[in-house]
Amino acid sequence: MLIFIIAGLLVHCVFLASIFDIYFTSPLVHGMTPQRTPLPPPAKRLVLFIADGLRADTLYELDDNGTPQAPYLRNIIEYKGSWGVSHTHVPTESRPGHVALIAGFYEDVSAVAKGWKENPVEFDSVFNESKYTWSWGSPDILPMFAKGASGDHVYTYCYTAEKEDFGAQDATKLDTWVFDHVKNFFRAARSNQTLFSKVNEEKVVLFLHLLGIDTNGHAHRPNSREYKDNIRKVDEGINDIVSMLEDFYGNDGKTAFILTSDHGMTDWGSHGAGHPSETLTPLIAWGAGVNYPQKVTFQFFEDEFLKEWKLEKWKRLDVNQGILPLDYLNNSAHFKAESMFTNAVQILEQFKIKMTQKKETTLSFLFTPFQLLSDTEQINILRKARSYIHQEKYHEAVSLCKTLISLALEGLSYYHTYDRLFLGISVVMGFVGWTSYVILLIVKTHTSLTRSTHDKASTVLLLYGFGAIGVLIAFFLLIQTCPWTYYIYCLLPVPVWYAVVKEFRVIQDLASLLLVFPLGQSIGFLVAGALGIEILVFSFFYRSTLTVGLIAFAGWPLITRLWAQAKVTTLSWTLLCLLLAMFPLMPVVGREPNISLMLSIALSTYVVNSTHSSLQHKQGLPVINQIISWTTLASSLFVPLLSPTFFFQRLLSILLSLMSPYLLLSTGYEALFPLVLSGLMFSWIYMEKEALQHYGDSLKPKLAVLNFSYTTDITQFRQLHLDDIRRSFFFVFFIVTAFFGTGNIASVNSFDPASIYCFLTVFNPFIMGSLLVWKIVIPFVLVSCAFEAVQVTTQLSSKSLFLIVLVISDLMALHFFFLVKDYGSWLDIGTSISHYVLVMVFTIFIMLLSGLAQLLTTKRIELWGRTKRHSM
Known part of the structure; x- marks a missing residue:
């Protein structure tokens, strides 16, 4: 079994890595001859203001009194420059947004596997091509352009990460810090001759990254007074900086100014997905080389914002982020043609x-x-x-x-994409071969079919035959000087299919059995299996598919006649299935009572309310609340080990202890999800006990006296039945429901920062991500612990369970392999990768969950001075 597990992990690692070689290698090319436009540019310097997280509609709209949110920028639109909406690319995050704006390309798809904070792919940018660039702002954005620059001409001035506090009294200080430091910089330049000479050179860029609006949006939402007040502060700051620069440069008319944003923000204060509030950002340009306002009598846009903004008279020029259109340029037709030719x-x-x-x-x-x-x-x-x-x-x-x-x-x-078809066929061959081998292994070792011995001569012949095929493939790759990874993808199917063909006697036995099996029953089983797999696959795209599946589960007792056998249990199963079926339709995002755990849930509820009340009053995160939150989180896996290992006492202890951190990480209806899910898991355990009647009453245990710590002799494990395939499918379905019941891929990418406010409010992506992952894992742990109970109750071998789950997940993975995209929006690309990766790591994840579930259910810690109680 150990060899099989190691081989399985290696095979799945290869399948997982394959999509990054097939779909997500870097398209960037290096070594080109630099090209330059022969005509001189209209501007000597560029001043780039990026207001992080600024929505187009919020900036351009008028307040209830008809007053602009940003009077100075409104004046620019009407009298000095050009304006429009910049349509950003998904994911609407800071890193890819800034790369698109400053480097001119949508983030390299190969970067998805290489890092989060900095784009790790070598790329050129406007900053690198400048004579000098000075930048001020966030330590999360500025360094990635400085590190990628050749030479030492990109200078960064960053504040500390601790300033990015969502719970701070005034996040506008992030922007005033930038404005103040720019002013101090130019004051210093007047008395420093070296610096003065540098800032007066050609091709100078000044980059002001303004994070306050984004921080206030996360903390207070974009419709809040804080968010709009921050816009006014930015407007005033830009006015001051422009006046200061015009005075410094003596109004030479050689400065171009651009204001835009890397992404917008949803009404609930998040970003990352493709909602218009996240993808529509403002773009205002004025100064040297930029067109003046153009008045029009009529213009049409599908979003119909113009009338609301009272800007229908001024020509709106929309762009795609990262692409500079000619319509913004105020220059000769000759200059535009030369630029396009270059x-x-x-x-x-x-x-x-x-x-x-x-x-x-x-x-x-x-x-x-x-x-x-x-x-x-x-x-x-x-x-x-x-x-x-x-x-x-x-x-x-x-x-x-x-x-x-x-x-x-x-x-x-x-x-x-020249080699994509060739590599794709190789990986699919490996996929199909591996899945076939696992099915044969299940049939051979866990069913009553005849286990035929191998013919030695045939085995040797097969070995030489497949060895020759492998040598030919390797020689073909060698003479084409292919990368070493190609050898792995192309040679992997050879040993896999050898292992399959070697079991030709088992294949014969299986074929003989299928021939005598009733045709209608065979077709029905295949259709049910295919439908089940498709439901799982579709649930990754449409959460409502889980609702359909849960409604079907609610009717399962009627089909199996369990209704007549245990009416109360089946009624609770049906009601809980229908209740859980409501969650995917909602928007994304024992014998002894355990008083201490109940108090923990009550305390967690209090901490959530207290924390959000404190943040609403801008009093920050109370230290005592933070201590309680982290203590509750740290103890959630330890406390269940103190309870007895009887079935329902231990399962209830696990539920109550994990509910506390889940409550601390919840902001809405999802706090009820673990309760409903756990109720259904308890019903499932009872239902599976009742379903054992098909195998005799001797297997039907009394759940009241079952103990997780009781070691079952492996000889008692029975062989597989068709019901075990259903149990494994139920397990996979509930695991998928645990993830998509209250969220989806996009919600992970753009989670509500308010969900972690009980633990921290200072921006820290890694701690925030870890807390979000733990919130996602908690329902998985509940399902795994319940299935551990089902496994012990039904005396189902963990090895046979693992193999069935492996087949189901691999069939799903094969679906998603064909659905992986490297084109379209970043949301489409990221979602397709996430789906494939989720299913590919499912096997490893199940193994880890199984180990964690066994630890939580079977182990017990005896405190000092505590009297041991033995099971009856």
Whole structure:
């Protein structure tokens, strides 16, 4: 069994890693010849204001008195610059948002596996191409651009992370800190000749990262007075900085100003997903090289915000984050055409390098070039575009350059995904082979089928045959100088399928059994199994699918005639199934009483109310509440071990102890979820006890006297029955329900920060993430402990359980492998990865949960001076 577990872990690690080699290798290309526009730029310097977490509608709207939220910026829109809405990319988080704004590309998909705070992929940026860049703001944003810069010309000034406190009295201090330090910097520049010379150079960037709005939005919500007051503070601060800079540079007209945001925010104070409140951010530009306001008589946008904002008379120019449109530029048609030509040549250089790389690693007779952009076609388009510019046909030149850019990007994608089909087939072959082997192992070791012995001669012949196939595959990869990971993906199916084919006698026995099995029953079983798997798969996309499954579960006793056998138990099962079925439809997000645990839940309830009341009054997080919260969390896994190991005493102790930290991490209806889920788990244990009538009354235990610590002789474990497949499916379904019952992938990505306020209010992504993970794990632990009880009650071998669950999860994983995306929004990409990864780690997760459940149910700590009580 140990060898099988190790082999299984290795195989699943390979399957898990495969999607990052197939779908998520870096598309960035290095080694291109730099391209520059020959004409001089209109501005010497850029001042970039990024108001983190600022929503477009909140900035542009008027208050009840008709007064703008940001009077100075409103004046810019009406008299000095251009404005619009910047449509951000998902995930609407700070890191990818800033990368898109400053580096000009949506975050490298390969970065999803390499880090959270800093983009770990080497990339170029506006800051790196500047002569000097000075930046002020958050330590979570600024360093990733400084570390990626070549040379020593990107300077950062950051405040400490402790200042990012959601419970602070005034989060606007994060922004006033930036404004004050910029002012001090330019005061110092007047008396420091070296610094004065630097700030007066060409190609200077000043970056002001303003985090106060985001922090206030998380703490108080975007519709709060605090959030809107912070916008006014930012407006005043920008006014001061612009005036100071114009005075410093003597109104030379060579400064360009841009205000925008990395992402917006939902009404409940979160971001990360694709809701319009998160993806619609403001964009206001003015100064050197920027168009003045353009008055229009009519303009149409689907969001219909213009009338609400009273800005329908001023032309709105919407952009996609990371792409600068020509409409914002106030320059000659010649300059725009030259800029577009330079951009086209830059992307074409990337295409050429990508094509050369792929051609060098592919056999010449197997290489298929991108037909739409041959060498001749490239030369013709470039020559024609340059001719248009010389003839002053600038519009035609821009149009032709856009065509070339489109073709080059399509070609880049073609060569980037060149090996995808080949690798995908190899991984699928491994998937199918592994799942087939596990099914054969279940049939061979846990059923009453004849276990045939192997024919030695046939085994040796198979070994040599599959060995020869492996050598041929390795030689084919070697002569193409493929990466070492390709060898793993392509060679893995060889030993897996050898193990399958070697069991051809078991396959014969299984085929013989299926032939004599009633056709209708076989079809019904297959249809039920396929439907069950599809319900699990669909639940990852549509939580309401779990509702359908739970309603079907409610009717299970009627089909199996358990209703007549135990009416009270089946009635409670049905009612609890229907009650639990309500949660996926809601919005995302013993014998002796244990008085101490009940007091713990009451205390947790008090701490939640007390903490949120204190934060509402801007008094911060009370230290005593923080101590109680962390103590409750730390003791939640220890307290159950003090209770007796009788079934219901221990299960009730686990429920009550885990409910306390869950309450501390809850903000709404989800606090009731563990209660309903646990009630259903208790009913499930009773139902499975009643279902044992099919195997004789000797197996039906009395739950009142069952003890988790009682060691069952492994010889008592029975062979598998069809009901055990149903039990394993129930377990997988309840585990999925435990995750999606109150949330989904997007809710994990954009969780409500208020859920961790009882523990901390200072921004710390790792502690916050750990607390969120523990909140998610608690329902899993409850389900696992209940299934531990079901396993002991039904005398079901843990090995056979593990194998059945493995087959179910691998069939789900194969579904999600085909659904993985590397295109579309980041939400689509991230969700597809998350689904696949969740199911792939399911096996490892189940093993860990099983170990934790066994610890919580079977172990007991005897305190000093406590009298031991032995079970009867």
